[in-house]
Each structure stands twice: as C-alpha cells, then as structure tokens.
Amino acid sequence: MEKLEFTLPACAAPASRGFTQSFALCGVVASGNLEVLVGAGAAASVCEISVTTSARGFAPIWQALLSEFAAQNPAGGTRIAINDMGATPAVVSLRLGQALCEYLGAER
Amino acid sequence: MNAALPGAFTPAPSFFEATARQRVQQLLDAGSWREFLPPPTLASSPHLAALDMPGAFDDGVIIGAGLLGAKAVLVAAQEGRFMGGAVGEIHGAKIVGLLRRALAEKPAAVLLLVDSGGVRLHEANAGLIAVSEIMRAVLAARAARIAVLALIGGSCGAFGGMAIVCSLCSAVLMSEEGRLGLSGPEVIETVMGFEEFDARDRALVWRVTGGKHRYLMGDSADLVEDSSAAFRQGVLDCLGSQDTAPATLASLRATQKGLRARMTRFSSCRDGSEVWAGLGISAPQDVPLLERDALIGLKKGLPA
Amino acid sequence: MNAPVSTPTWDSRRQARARRLHRAESLGLARRVPAGRSVALLEAVIEPGDRVCLEGNNQKQADFLASSLADCNPAVLHDLHMLMSVLALPSHVDLFERGLARKLDFSFSGPQANRLARLVQDRRIEIGAIHTYLELFARYFVDLTPHVCLIAAHAADAAGNLYTGPNTEDTPAIVEATAFKSGIVIAQVNELRESLPRVDVPASWVDFVIVAPRPNYIEPLFTRDPAQITEVQVLMAMLAIKGIYAEYGVKRLNHGIGFDTAAIELLLPTYAAGLGLKGKICTHWALNPHPTLIPAIESGFVESVHCFGSEVGMDAYTAARPDIFFTGADGSMRSNRGYSQTAGLYACDMFIGSTLQIDLSGNSSTATVGRLAGFGGAPNMGSDPHGRRHASPAWLKASREAADGKAIRGRKLVVQLVETFREHMEPVFVERLDAFALQEAMGAELPPIMIYGDDLSHIVSEEGIANLLLCRNPEEREQAIRGVAGFTPVGMARDKRAVESLRERGIIRRAADLGIDPRLATRDLLAARSIKDLVRWSGGLYAPPSRFRNW
Numbered sequence: 001m002e003k004l005e006f007t008l009p010a011c012a013a014p015a016s017r018g019f020t021q022s023f024a025l026c027g028v029v030a031s032g033n034l035e036v037l038v039g040a041g042a043a044a045s046v047c048e049i050s051v052t053t054s055a056r057g058f059a060p061i062w063q064a065l066l067s068e069f070a071a072q073n074p075a076g077g078t079r080i081a082i083n084d085m086g087a088t089p090a091v092v093s094l095r096l097g098q099a100l101c102e103y104l105g106a107e108r
Numbered sequence: 109m110n111a112a113l114p115g116a117f118t119p120a121p122s123f124f125e126a127t128a129r130q131r132v133q134q135l136l137d138a139g140s141w142r143e144f145l146p147p148p149t150l151a152s153s154p155h156l157a158a159l160d161m162p163g164a165f166d167d168g169v170i171i172g173a174g175l176l177g178a179k180a181v182l183v184a185a186q187e188g189r190f191m192g193g194a195v196g197e198i199h200g201a202k203i204v205g206l207l208r209r210a211l212a213e214k215p216a217a218v219l220l221l222v223d224s225g226g227v228r229l230h231e232a233n234a235g236l237i238a239v240s241e242i243m244r245a246v247l248a249a250r251a252a253r254i255a256v257l258a259l260i261g262g263s264c265g266a267f268g269g270m271a272i273v274c275s276l277c278s279a280v281l282m283s284e285e286g287r288l289g290l291s292g293p294e295v296i297e298t299v300m301g302f303e304e305f306d307a308r309d310r311a312l313v314w315r316v317t318g319g320k321h322r323y324l325m326g327d328s329a330d331l332v333e334d335s336s337a338a339f340r341q342g343v344l345d346c347l348g349s350q351d352t353a354p355a356t357l358a359s360l361r362a363t364q365k366g367l368r369a370r371m372t373r374f375s376s377c378r379d380g381s382e383v384w385a386g387l388g389i390s391a392p393q394d395v396p397l398l399e400r401d402a403l404i405g406l407k408k409g410l411p412a
Numbered sequence: 413m414n415a416p417v418s419t420p421t422w423d424s425r426r427q428a429r430a431r432r433l434h435r436a437e438s439l440g441l442a443r444r445v446p447a448g449r450s451v452a453l454l455e456a457v458i459e460p461g462d463r464v465c466l467e468g469n470n471q472k473q474a475d476f477l478a479s480s481l482a483d484c485n486p487a488v489l490h491d492l493h494m495l496m497s498v499l500a501l502p503s504h505v506d507l508f509e510r511g512l513a514r515k516l517d518f519s520f521s522g523p524q525a526n527r528l529a530r531l532v533q534d535r536r537i538e539i540g541a542i543h544t545y546l547e548l549f550a551r552y553f554v555d556l557t558p559h560v561c562l563i564a565a566h567a568a569d570a571a572g573n574l575y576t577g578p579n580t581e582d583t584p585a586i587v588e589a590t591a592f593k594s595g596i597v598i599a600q601v602n603e604l605r606e607s608l609p610r611v612d613v614p615a616s617w618v619d620f621v622i623v624a625p626r627p628n629y630i631e632p633l634f635t636r637d638p639a640q641i642t643e644v645q646v647l648m649a650m651l652a653i654k655g656i657y658a659e660y661g662v663k664r665l666n667h668g669i670g671f672d673t674a675a676i677e678l679l680l681p682t683y684a685a686g687l688g689l690k691g692k693i694c695t696h697w698a699l700n701p702h703p704t705l706i707p708a709i710e711s712g713f714v715e716s717v718h719c720f721g722s723e724v725g726m727d728a729y730t731a732a733r734p735d736i737f738f739t740g741a742d743g744s745m746r747s748n749r750g751y752s753q754t755a756g757l758y759a760c761d762m763f764i765g766s767t768l769q770i771d772l773s774g775n776s777s778t779a780t781v782g783r784l785a786g787f788g789g790a791p792n793m794g795s796d797p798h799g800r801r802h803a804s805p806a807w808l809k810a811s812r813e814a815a816d817g818k819a820i821r822g823r824k825l826v827v828q829l830v831e832t833f834r835e836h837m838e839p840v841f842v843e844r845l846d847a848f849a850l851q852e853a854m855g856a857e858l859p860p861i862m863i864y865g866d867d868l869s870h871i872v873s874e875e876g877i878a879n880l881l882l883c884r885n886p887e888e889r890e891q892a893i894r895g896v897a898g899f900t901p902v903g904m905a906r907d908k909r910a911v912e913s914l915r916e917r918g919i920i921r922r923a924a925d926l927g928i929d930p931r932l933a934t935r936d937l938l939a940a941r942s943i944k945d946l947v948r949w950s951g952g953l954y955a956p957p958s959r960f961r962n963w
Contacts, residue, residue: 001160025147028127029164030189032835037147037165052162055837061899081148083162088833089899090644090874097931119945125639125935284963311958318963396963397952 002056006066010047012076013104024103027095034084036095038103041079046070053084065089069096078103120335123261124285128170128185131221131262134336135343136174136183143172145202153196155231164190167198171206177344179216182206188223188264195269196228200238207245210254217255217347220277225292226268239269246276253352255279259339260286261332265317267292275327278352281342282319282328284400289317311396315380320395324384324407325370333400425594428559432457432596433619443572444604445622450480453620454489457596458560461491464513465558465586468504469497469545469749470520470633470788471700471721472579474564476600476624481562482506493517495556497545497582497749498788499524500631508537517556518786519543525783532784532854542786542860546753549582552589561590561597564628567608568601572615575608578722578730578745579630583613585750591617602627609742632724632957634700636674638940644831644874647923647933649675652764652829653684654926655877656870657693660806660825664696666756666793668765672829674704676764681711681939698756698793701726701737701745703956707939707949709736718755719747720789729953749789756793761806762825763793767862768834769845772890772902774865774880776828777847784854787862794863796824810869813881823881826863827870832898839900840873841893865889871896875903876922883919895920 023039034053041048047070051062069075078100084092123131132141145166152163168190173182184203186193195203203220210218227235246256258274258281260266265287266274274280274288282288291299293307293316306312315321323331329346332338377383384392388411398406421427435456436442445453454477458464466481467474481489482503492513496504499521507513508531517540521528531537543551552558563583565574576583591597598620599613653676656662667673680694690713697717699705703726708714717736722745730737730745737745756763767776779785800807800822807822814823830840851859871878873896883889888910895911897903914920923930940946943960 001157001162023147025129025165028187028189029162029191033189035164039148054162058837064904065899081165083152083164085162086837088644088831088835088837090647090831090833091642093874094643094647094930094933101931118939119941119948121936122941125941309958311961311963314961314963320963396961397947 002053002059004051004053004059004062006049006051006063008047008049008067008070009045010070010076011074012044013074013078024099026099026102029083029085031085032087032091034082034087034092034095036099037081038099039079041077044077047075047078047080049080049082051082051084053082053086055084055086061089065092069093073097073100074104075100120333120337122334123283123336123339124263124334126336127189128187128221128223131336132170132172132174132183132185135219135221135340136176136181137178140175141172142174143170144206145171150198153198153231155196155234159230161230167196167202168193169199169202171202173215176216176219176340177347179347180213181217181219182210182213182215183219183221185221186223186262188262191228191230193222193224193262193264193270194226194228195224195235195239195242196231197234197238199228200235200242204238204241204245207242207249207256210249211252214252214254217257217343218249219343220256220258220273221262222258222260222266222270222274223262223264224266224268224270225264226270236269239273242269242273243276246273250276250278250352251354253354255347255352257281257343257346259343260288260319260328261334261339262286265289279329279346280322280327281330281332281339281346282322283332283334283338284319285334286319287314287317288322288327293317312379315396318380320398320403321380321383323403324387324395331400331403429594429596432459436620441620443620445620447476447622447625450477450622451483453598453622454481455484457598458489458492460489461493462559463493463495463556465495465552465561465590466504467497467561467563467582467586468500469582469721470500470522471631471723472564472581473501473629473631474562474600475501475503475629476622476626477562477564477598479503481512482510484512486511490514493540495548495552495558497548498522499528505531514538515540517541517543517548517551519545519548520786520788522785525785529782529784529854539784539856542784544753544787544791545582545749545789546757546792549585549750552585557593558586558590558595560595561586563587563597563599565599565601565613567603567605568599568621569605569608572618572621573608573611574599574601574613574618574621575605575610576612576746577609578727578747580612580747581721582749584748587613587617596620598622600624600628609744610740612746630724632960634669634702634723635725635956635960636671636702636704637943637960638674638678638704638938638945639942641671641675641678641935641938643933643935645672645675646679646935646937647874647928647930648672648829648831648872649679650683650928650933650937651877651923651926652676652827652872653679653689653693654687654928655921656762656764656825656827656872657684658687658689660761660809662693662762662806662825664760664804665694665762665764666698666760667702668763668790668793670766672766673764674702675938677702677704677708678938678940680708680713682937685711685713698752698760700747701730703943703946703954704940706946706954709733710949711939718752719745720749720752721747724957725955728955729950732953753789753792756789757795757797758800760793760824761804762827764827764829765790765794766829768840769842769847770828770830770840770871770893771842771845771865772893773886774868774871774889774893775845775847775861775863776868777845777860777862779845779847779850779860779862781846781849781853784850786860790862794826795867796826800824810881813879823869824867825869826867827872828863828868829872832873832875832896832900832903839902841897841900841902843902873898876920876925879919879921882917888914888919892919
C-alpha cells in the first residue's frame with residue numbers, strides 16, 4: 001500500500017453554480033476500481049488530493065494524471081480523497097470526472 | 109414482461125448492477141435519504157490498514173433514514189463489490205447501531221439491503237462478534253414489533269453469517285439474481301470436493317441457492333424483478349401485509365418441525381430441479397427460464 | 413517389377429493409398445470402425461514421416477482422434493509432420509512429447525502456447541511456420557497436402573455421408589485437399605443416423621467413420637458476458653462508432669474477439685441508433701454468431717452475417733434467422749472458415765480488434781515472451797489486400813486520406829481498439845514489442861507480429877482516436893501514436909506541441925472533439941447488460957452454456 005499527497009494548482013470551481021452538497025462519492029474499492037471522495041478544500045486556487053493505493057511504484061503516473069485533471073477542470077477549492085485498488089488511469093480519470101461533476105451539481 | 113416483442117426489449121436499470129448508494133437512492137422516495145455517519149466522518153478499517161490493504165470510506169455499508177411510500181424507514185445497504193460485502197468491525201457496528209436506533213425511533217421498517225459473503229475474514233474475531241451482534245439486534249427489533257426486511261439482489265447474495273441474519277428477519281425479498289445459502293458454493297466445493305458441488309457451474313449454483321429456488325421453497329416471501337422499482341414495490345406490499353408479532357415458542361417449534369420435514373422429504377435430492385419435481389412441478393427443467401410472473405403463477409398452482 | 417526404370421509412374425500416391433487401405437482391411441477394418449480399434453486403424457493407414465492434418469481450431473476439435481493418435485506406438489508411428497489450425501488440447505502436445513510427431517505447421521496455439529515454447533527451446537519440435545488460417549489452408553493445396561486427415565463431424569449415415577451442422581468450420585478445406593490428392597479421410601462423429609439433415613461431405617470423399625465415445629468438444633470462445641464490459645470500454649466504443657464507423661460509413665466489416673468489440677455490438681441498438689446510423693453502418697458481417705450481436709440483429713441493424721464457425725448455444729437462434737445467417741434447406745446454419753476468412757479479407761471494408769502491445773511504428777502483437785501462440789485469422793482480417801479491385805465509399809475515403817486524394821486504389825480500414833493500460837498496469841503502448849525478444853529466443857526468421865504498422869489505419873484508446881492515414885511521415889505517425897498513449901511511458905514522452913498540432917489537423921481526435929461527454933459512458937448504454945438480457949432479446953432462442961448463467 002502507498003499513500004500519496006498532492007497539492008495542485010487549479011482554477012476555482014464556478015461560484016455561480018454553488019455547491020449542492022457537502023461531499024460526493026463515486027466508485028467502489030474493488031479490484032481495478034477506486035472510490036473518489038470530493039469535499040471542500042482550504043484554498044480556492046488549489047486542489048488537494050490524497051491517494052491510498054494498493055499498487056506501489058506508480059507515483060509519477062498519479063502525479064501526471066492528477067496534474068492534468070486539476071489543470072483542465074474547475075477543481076480549485078476542493079479536497080479529494082481516493083482509495084484505489086489498482087485502477088487503470090482510464091478508470092481513474094473517468095471517476096474523477098464523475099465525482100467532481102456530482103459535487104459541483106453540474107447538469108448532465 | 110417487456111420481452112414479448114424481442115425487438116423492443118430494453119433492460120430496466122438493474123438492482124444487481126447498482127452500487128449500494130445507487131440502490132438506496134432508487135429505492136426510497138426521491139430526496140428523502142439522509143445518511144448517518146457519512147464519509148469522511150469515520151476512519152477506515154484499522155484491521156485492513158494493518159494488513160496493508162486500502163479500506164473504504166464507509167467500510168462497505170451505508171446506513172441512514174428515509175421515506176418509502178411516505179413511511180419512515182431505516183436502511184442499511186451493503187456494498188458487495190468492496191471485499192465481497194464482508195462484515196468487519198466498523199461495518200457491523202454501523203448496522204447494529206441502526207437497528208438499536210430503530211428501538212427508539214419505531215420506524216415502519218428496517219430494510220437490510222444485504223449483499224455479503226459473510227464475515228470479513230481479515231478482521232477475524234472482531235468480524236464474528238459483529239455478525240453475532242447484528243443477529244441479536246435484529247431479534248431485539250423484532251421483539252419490539254418493528255419489521256426487519258432483508259432485500260437480497262446483489263452480486264454477492266447473502267451467505268455465511270449474513271444468511272443467518274436474513275433468516276432471522278421478519279421477511280426476505282429476493283430477485284432471481286439474488287442468492288441465499290449458509291455456505292458459499294466455493295466453500296462447499298473446497299471442503300466437500302468438486303464431485304459434491306461444482307461451484308463453476310453457475311446455473312447449478314442458482315438452482316440451489318438462487319431467488320427462484322428460495323421463493324419456491326418459501327424462504328423468500330416474494331420474488332421480484334431485478335430493479336429497484338420492483339424491490340420498492342415488494343417492500344410496499346410487504347409492509348401492508350406484514351404481521352409484526354414477534355416469534356413465540358410455539359411458532360418457532362412449528363417452524364422447526366416444518367424444516368425437519370423438508371429435510372427428510374428432499375434429503376436425497378442432488379439438484380434444485382429435483383426438489384422442484386418433488387414439489388409437483390411437471391417441467392422443472394423450464395423453471396430457470398421462466399419469467400417472474402410465470403413463476404409466481406406456477407407456485408400458486410402447486411399442491412399445498 | 414520388370415518394367416523399365418525409365419517409365420514414369422503417375423499414380424504413386426494412389427498406389428500408396430491402396431496399400432494403406434489394404435493394411436486396414438487385413439485387420440478387418442472397413443468404413444465403419446469401432447471406437448475401441450481407432451489406434452489400430454491409425455497405425456495401419458498412417459506411415460512414418462506422413463503429413464497428417466488433425467482438425468481442430470479455436471472452436472471445434474477432433475478430440476477423440478487426437479487422443480487416439482497420441483496413444484499410438486511411437487515405434488510404429490514417428491516423424492509425423494502435423495498440420496493443424498490450432499494446437500489447443502494437451503493431447504496435441506503429447507504427440508511431440510511422446511515422439512510420434514516431429515514437425516508442426518499451424519496457425520494458433522492459445523492454451524498450449526507455454527508448453528509449445530518449451531518444446532521449441534528443448535529442440536523437440538520443428539516449427540515449419542506459424543501461418544494465418546487462410547495461408548495454412550492455401551498450403552494444403554500447394555506444398556502441404558495431407559497424406560491423412562482426421563476430422564470431426566456431427567453425424568454420419570450408413571453410406572458414410574457426413575453432416576457437420578452449424579460447426580462446419582475447417583472441414584471442407586481439409587477434406588478437399590486430402591481426398592482429391594489420394595489421401596485418406598478419417599472422421600469422428602457424435603452419432604450415426606438413418607438419414608442426415610443435409611450432406612456436408614459426400615461419402616465418396618470419406619474412407620473411415622468412427623463414432624466417438626463422447627461428442628466432439630466445442631469451445632464457447634466468442635461468448636462475452638455483457639456483465640463484464642467496463643465503462644471505459646463503453647467510452648471507447650462510443651469514440652469508435654462516432655469517429656470511425658459513422659465517419660467512413662462502414663457497412664461491411666469484421667470484429668475481433670473480445671469485450672472491446674462486444675461493447676460496440678451492444679451500443680448499435682442504443683448509441684448508434686440514436687445517432688441515426690441504422691442502415692448506414694454495420695449491415696454486412698464476416699463474423700461468428702456472437703451472442704452480443706443479437707440485440708443489433710433484432711433491432712434491424714444487420715442484413716447478413718457469414719460465419720467462420722458456430723457458437724455454443726446459438727444454433728436455434730441462427731436457424732430461426734435464415735435471412736441473416738447462411739442456413740441449409742434443413743434449417744441449420746452452415747459455417748465455413750475458409751470462405752469466411754476470404755470474405756473478411758476481400759469483401760470487408762474494416763477490421764477492428766484488440767491487441768496486447770503496439771509499438772511506435774504501429775506494429776501490434778499479442779505475442780509475449782515464453783508463449784508461442786500465433787494469431788489465427790487476425791492477420792488476414794487486419795491487412796489491406798492489394799488484390800482487391802471493387803470500390804466502396806469507405807474503401808475510397810480511406811485511400812483518399814492516405815494519399816491526399818491521389819490514390820489509384822482503395823484502402824481497408826484496420827483499427828486497433830485498446831485501453832492504454834491492461835490489467836496489472838501493463839502498458840499497451842511500448843517502445844519495442846515483446847515479439848522481437850520472442851523472435852530472438854526462438855531463433856525464428858520473423859518476429860510474430862499480428863498486424864503490421866503499415867496496414868494499421870486507426871488506433872482508438874480511452875484518450876481518443878489517432879488517424880494514421882493522415883500522417884505524412886514517420887515522425888507524425890510516432891507523435892500520433894504517443895498522442896493517444898495516455899500515461900504510459902510512451903504517452904508521457906510525447907512532444908506536446910506536436911500532438912496539439914496533430915489535434916488541430918484532425919489526426920488526433922479527443923472525446924470532446926467528437927462531442928462526446930465521457931461521463932455519459934455508462935453501462936446503461938448497453939442494449940444488454942447480462943447474458944440473460946441476451947436470452948430475452950433472442951426471444952428465448954439463445955441457450956447459453958451453464959457456466960455463463962446466473963439463473
């Protein structure tokens with residue numbers, strides 16, 4: 001098991017929408033899957049992410065994937081916690097998108 | 109059934125496939141769900157952390173309150189995909205706490221959305237104690253005339269300790285996809301051998317433990333389609349008709365006598381289909397492919 | 413023997429055949445041979461050094477004859493040269509380990525790939541070549557004509573006519589090559605019948621029939637449980653349908669085996685229909701009767717399907733859809749691997765399938781170190797046939813893109829559909845294929861590449877579509893591949909500016925560029941989410957094997 005912490009620059013979540021709920025949780029901790037918990041963070045300009053993963057040695061991939069996610073989504077002002085059981089980057093990206101969307105209450 | 113015109117068939121949202129959170133949302137009146145101890149209130153399982161395994165924010169079960177048909181209910185839903193829905197220390201404590209709360213709140217029912225292989229072996233004694241506490245709490249709720257309903261339609265079914273918990277409930281509701289049995293198929297095969305039970309023969313597993321078999325045997329009060337809407341309707345029907353009188357010594361003796369008779373009657377059967385033939389079903393081989401409504405009709409027509 | 417030596421002999425094979433038949437006859441073995449005497453028959457009619465074609469592919473297996481041959485005495489039968497579509501059963505490898513056979517020409521060895529690799533390294537087997545199916549069948553008629561073939565049929569009548577039923581598969585090609593070059597044809601059948609539903613092989617082409625103690629084995633290889641299709645596969649299927657199927661108007665095609673393409677099949681009645689593509693794509697197929705194609709057929713998407721083989725549980729369904737499938741007057745389907753491979757090669761505009769590795773030139777392979785597996789028919793499907801002369805809109809559009817509109821011929825679409833990482837975080841995109849390491853380890857003349865880079869037209873990953881047709885030089889091609897390689901080392905080493913410029917030119921297209929919201933990629937889009945849904949779509953005609961049921 002490995003624990004990773006990231007504080008990444010991100011553009012702030014759109015204020016006009018407003019947060020519809022205190023947290024959002026997507027996914028399940030199961031083989032090849034993960035759960036993503038999104039809640040309020042400390043600063044509007046960053047996205048704080050903590051990852052607990054069963055797979056060791058993939059910190060550079062997490063760093064690259066999460067940096068891209070933070071840069072391309074309105075994730076500023078959020079704190080994200082992840083429990084991972086060896087999900088592929090494709091699944092991680094999909095879950096992050098689903099959880100953030102649900103947290104921001106965006107219309108689908 | 110909507111399969112009458114095959115070209116028009118579209119599968120309904122599946123209860124079997126949904127996560128525990130989705131099931132609860134779909135089952136209850138819209139917007140009524142209020143989760144107790146939501147993430148990240150609780151720490152993850154210390155036992156799993158000690159084994160260097162990632163835990164889940166809710167330890168694989170969510171508990172809370174909501175309305176179903178405008179009636180107040182308390183709900184626990186297990187997440188079968190997290191460690192096979194197995195009961196650990198925190199997981200079990202959440203369910204026990206919910207059942208104890210029922211004693212004070214007197215809801216119309218406590219709904220247990222069971223999806224579990226039983227005790228979480230990683231948590232050993234803590235898990236075993238947790239399951240026995242759930243059993244005691246179910247009986248305490250029933251003694252207080254609160255209906256406790258077990259809904260079984262997830263991928264893990266209800267096995268081991270959770271199968272016992274289900275059997276202690278006021279009623280069990282199953283979909284065809286659900287399974288109920290004390291020892292899981294793999295356990296039987298491992299202990300008794302491949303010749304005794306081939307756990308990879310999924311059709312056999314369902315003929316012996318699946319929802320249709322449990323319904324025909326009377327272990328499940330109703331058989332519902334694999335959708336949250338069907339489970340919701342099943343609960344409503346059950347709440348309308350449920351006799352909440354707690355068990356008496358006489359009623360338990362009668363149940364025990366019935367189970368003994370059933371064991372004698374079917375002890376030589378090797379397969380669910382042989383049991384069905386014994387029940388008087390003339391074409392037992394067709395049972396697995398029957399749609400739900402047809403099976404309900406079939407059971408009604410059986411000799412008492 | 414008093415004829416002058418100079419007089420040529422033109423019927424030595426026929427004389428050899430008579431000699432072999434006479435040996436069998438002297439043992440009291442004529443046309444119908446009891447199962448208990450199969451070894452005696454094989455030892456009588458096969459001679460050391462013979463080329464023996466043993467029928468067996470990734471579906472149907474002449475398994476009784478295979479184990480009978482493996483039980484023969486190596487002192488009597490040795491140095492056999494085996495010709496086999498697929499080396500699949502343990503008894504197939506036993507032939508070499510017991511010293512009965514020495515040389516092998518084949519196409520695929522999936523389940524036995526590890527044992528086979530060890531035999532090669534121990535120099536206990538000589539590999540002629542690893543062919544494609546079509547290539548191997550072709551050589552039966554040129555320089556690898558069998559002396560004896562051992563085949564599987566469903567039933568025989570008293571005269572020796574054979575009924576192969578829906579699983580006809582390789583039988584016609586094997587029998588024709590053997591029977592018409594003075595070879596000996598031995599068939600195992602599941603049963604004898606007074607009269608056959610239809611005659612697939614006439615009695616005069618068959619020498620011996622044995623009723624096997626057990627029905628021949630058939631692997632349900634093309635059954636994919638929709639329950640196991642992931643959201644990522646749904647997303648890639650959406651990308652493929654909107655970005656390739658719709659874009660080129662692909663009507664005639666072949667799908668590889670796997671969950672990625674099963675997802676596409678299950679999105680046709682839902683997502684593709686929603687895009688108005690019914691009747692515009694996926695009307696004609698060279699494909700096994702995939703259970704996951706049932707919803708598309710029932711929705712009226714499909715006009716015709718010709719099959720390489722059948723699929724366990726699909727016989728009643730195919731028989732009830734004679735407008736779609738090729739069926740005999742008796743009602744049952746007839747498959748034919750040789751013809752269907754030809755159809756996939758020459759009459760289809762697109763092949764789409766999956767692979768384990770893709771390199772920076774676009775070469776792809778499922779070969780991994782320690783396994784000698786081959787590729788069966790995939791290289792036939794996944795190659796641009798230069799012999800094609802008839803045009804179609806998809807074929808012409810592909811070639812216009814590849815040659816700036818100056819093409820004098822068309823071009824097949826060959827698409828690889830891959831998630832950037834496989835399970836256990838194995839990257840699919842690699843600098844160097846394992847195939848090259850395997851070539852060195854085996855001392856082979858060629859690296860085992862499934863689809864050559866120059867045949868590949870598109871790659872679809874969860875990150876988007878790379879259109880290799882539009883690349884104008886190897887550098888662009890490399891960046892286009894890196895540009896859909898996600899967070900693999902190959903993907904992270906991309907030149908970001910070059911990739912963005914390829915995206916502006918439409919060579920790389922992301923989900924957003926195609927107007928696809930990845931969050932909509934859920935399993936709810938699948939027309940069937942379980943095997944039971946497929947049974948319902950089929951109106952109860954599909955009878956899945958019990959291992960796929962949960963009812």
